[in-house]
Amino acid sequence: MAELLEAIMLICFGLSWPLNAYKNYKAATAVGTSWQFIALITAGYFAGIAAKFVSGNLNWVLVVYFINVVCIAANWLVYFRNLRLDAQRARTVVAEEEALIVVA
Template identity: 85%
Template sequence: MAELLEAVMLICFGLSWPLNAYKNYKAGTAVGTSWQFIALITAGYFAGIAAKFVSGNLNWVLAVYFINVICIAANWLVYFRNRRLDARRCSELVVEEETLVVA
């Protein structure tokens, strides 16, 4: 029963990550995204995986942890993509401002 409850918690929590990645992808900016938060969640998943190995309780719930890690990895990819887009927009703005000042 404990395994089922752990899996339900992971599934409920894990469903938010694909939705978050999609929302951030559509937003196209990393503004308002906390890399520290994503890092803490990532560390938490790895701690949960490590606990499974340390306890020797290797069961099907471990697969749910790995699915969640894949979902959080997608969030990391979107975060870095959006940071790159933000930097590009910022550099374009600087070039545009310099052009206006020179003209």
Template identity: 50%
Template sequence: MPEILETAMLVCFGLSWPISVVKNIKSKTAKNMSLRFILLIVVGYIAGISAKIILGSFNYVLVVYVLNLAIVSINIPVYFINKKYDKKLALYKKEAA
């Protein structure tokens, strides 16, 4: 039962990450993104994965942790791409002024 509840929690969190990635890609700005927050979530998932490995608990919950980590990690390059868009836009606005 604990594994089922843990999986439910991970699935609930996990469903929000693809939505976040798509939103961040479409927005083409890093203004509403926080690299610190993204990295904090990544570290949390790594800690959860490490705990499962240390306990030798190789089951479907570990798969969900890894999937969530992969999806959240997509936001890291998106953040830097969006920062470049922000810099280009700021430069364009400065030149246009």
């Protein structure tokens, strides 16, 4: 029963990550995204996986942990993509401002 409850908790968390990655992908900005939060969640998943190995309780729930790690990895990819897009936009704004100064 404990394994089922653990799996339900992981599935609930896990379902939120693809939705979050999609939302952030569509937003195309890292503004408002907390890398610290993503890092804490990532560390939590790895701690859960380590606990399974340390306790010797290797069961089917471990698969759910690994699926969640894949989902959180997608969030990291989107976060770094969005950082790159934000930097590109900032360079464009600076270039446009410099062009206006030269013209004036």
